[in-house]
Amino acid sequence: MLDELEIRRLLLATAARDVDAFARLYKRCAPLLLGVAQRITRRRELAEEVLHDSFTRIWRAADSFDPFGAPVGWMTTIVRNRAIDVMETHDISRVDSYHAALDDKPEASLDQMFDWSQADTAEEALDASRLRAFLRRCLGELAAAERQALVLAYEHGLSHGDLASHLSKPLGTVKTWVRRGMGNLRACIDRCSGNEGATR
Amino acid sequence: MKLARHRQLDALIGEYMLGTLRGAARRRFERALREEPTVALRLRTLQHEFAPYYSERIAETPAAGGWQRLERELNLSQHRAPWYSRVSFLRGWALGATAAFVLGLTLPALRTTTETTLTPIAQLALKGAPPSVTAALSRDGSTLELRAARPIVAGPLQSYELWVIPQGGAPLSLAVLGQLDGALRVPEGHRGQLRKGAVLAITVEPAGGSPTGGPTGPVILSGAIS
Numbered sequence: 462m463l464d465e466l467e468i469r470r471l472l473l474a475t476a477a478r479d480v481d482a483f484a485r486l487y488k489r490c491a492p493l494l495l496g497v498a499q500r501i502t503r504r505r506e507l508a509e510e511v512l513h514d515s516f517t518r519i520w521r522a523a524d525s526f527d528p529f530g531a532p533v534g535w536m537t538t539i540v541r542n543r544a545i546d547v548m549e550t551h552d553i554s555r556v557d558s559y560h561a562a563l564d565d566k567p568e569a570s571l572d573q574m575f576d577w578s579q580a581d582t583a584e585e586a587l588d589a590s591r592l593r594a595f596l597r598r599c600l601g602e603l604a605a606a607e608r609q610a611l612v613l614a615y616e617h618g619l620s621h622g623d624l625a626s627h628l629s630k631p632l633g634t635v636k637t638w639v640r641r642g643m644g645n646l647r648a649c650i651d652r653c654s655g656n657e658g659a660t661r
Numbered sequence: 662m663k664l665a666r667h668r669q670l671d672a673l674i675g676e677y678m679l680g681t682l683r684g685a686a687r688r689r690f691e692r693a694l695r696e697e698p699t700v701a702l703r704l705r706t707l708q709h710e711f712a713p714y715y716s717e718r719i720a721e722t723p724a725a726g727g728w729q730r731l732e733r734e735l736n737l738s739q740h741r742a743p744w745y746s747r748v749s750f751l752r753g754w755a756l757g758a759t760a761a762f763v764l765g766l767t768l769p770a771l772r773t774t775t776e777t778t779l780t781p782i783a784q785l786a787l788k789g790a791p792p793s794v795t796a797a798l799s800r801d802g803s804t805l806e807l808r809a810a811r812p813i814v815a816g817p818l819q820s821y822e823l824w825v826i827p828q829g830g831a832p833l834s835l836a837v838l839g840q841l842d843g844a845l846r847v848p849e850g851h852r853g854q855l856r857k858g859a860v861l862a863i864t865v866e867p868a869g870g871s872p873t874g875g876p877t878g879p880v881i882l883s884g885a886i887s
Contacts, residue, residue: 463717478740487728496719509724516731525695530705534712541680542687549683576716592710614679621681643675650710 463489465589468532476523483523487516490533494540500574501544501618511547515540545618571600574616592650599649607642610635664693665700674704678711779806783861785882794841794882796861802852805835806844813841820868824876825851826860837870841882859886 468489474482491512498511518539526535577597578590600608606628613619613627621639625632667673676682677690693700732738778800784792785807795808807823815821821841824832833854836845841863847855864871865878 463714480737480740483737484728487731491723491727492720493715493717495721495723497715499721500719508721509727512723513727513730517735520731520735520737527701527705531708531712533714534708537712537715538678545680545683574716574719575713577713589709593713596711596713611679614681618680620683624681639676639679639681640672643672643679646711647671647675647707654710 463493463533465532468536469528472519472523472526472532472535473528475520476526483520486519490536491516493533494536497537497540498544500616501541502548503617507547507551508544511540511544514547515543518543541618545620548618570616571597571612592654595650595653596646599646599653602649603642603645607638607645610638611642611646614639663697664690665697665703670700670703671707674700674707675711677704678708779804782855783884783886785861785863785884787882792884794863796884796886798847798855802855803847803849804844805847805855807838807841809840809842815839815865815868818868820866820870821881822864822866822870822876822878824862824864825854826862827854828858830854832862832876834871834874837866855886857886860884861886 471486498508785794786792862883
């Protein structure tokens, strides 16, 4: 797991145009971010392009990173969005290749792809660690179809249309699974955090 | 319409985080993120609760040269500190400058010491010609230095011999030389003779010096000690 404290420091230094910090940021994060891009593009050369474009964006937009936000999450969002864009512009017949390539059991890939460990002991990290535990538990409590839709969309960057094709379901049904899945997930996490009713 | 007041704001944020918010909808959302602090704040809250940590198991090694390409295309070198402002350079420069300063202070002092301890005592010349060799003596009288205006080197079968001729006395041999340049150690027994009124003379002798202990060859240079 990347050290969020270190990555935040490097990201803030990058915003201040510290090239050495940016170089260290690349060294520390490029492998993981390439893995994220690879999950979505499923093609090595495209993933490398996504990584390059993403770090270009990270360099240029570093000053818009919220110092209190999650640094790895911020970079991951850039990579995922870029990968999704690249897949759309390359007009890749993703569904054909995906039918063969995608995991049949997205539930299993949840534990492959994400780190749910709770080894951190620092107070702030403990908080994040508990939230991760809630998230993992709540994902497990979702209806199988909802969980499958969410994991496929997140891991592989599938659109509603892609999901509908892959799961052989009507677009409306898939959209409902996604929306209801996210809603249920949030309600569950709120419940776990003792915040039920606090959200609008 | 402000997105912050959107009834389905959380759902939109959820789709954005999931990646299913696409095209114009995503661009609209991203614009709202920049323009509406409430939207950005809500995203941050939900990201805090939802964002799972990717496992390093999915990490892959990027192609070699990826960083160099970024460096080139973003022209990162222009943001690097110029060579003269880098800490390592400054540190080196400071050390060097300090060393140079110390040497600058001590070297002239050393030179002055050497120079003051060697005092010119005689100008040696051919009779009637300008002096060609200067003799200088150390303060303690142990070292005599000959400084020639131009190199004077003895031939292969010759040596030069340096004599001190005390007032009213016989020549005493100070040294047998191959060339008339350089410092020589004055024999202890003769040190008292190098004083005002005595004469320094150089004769040409057979290789290895006078066979008799007294000058045998012609005097080429001489000068009184002043």
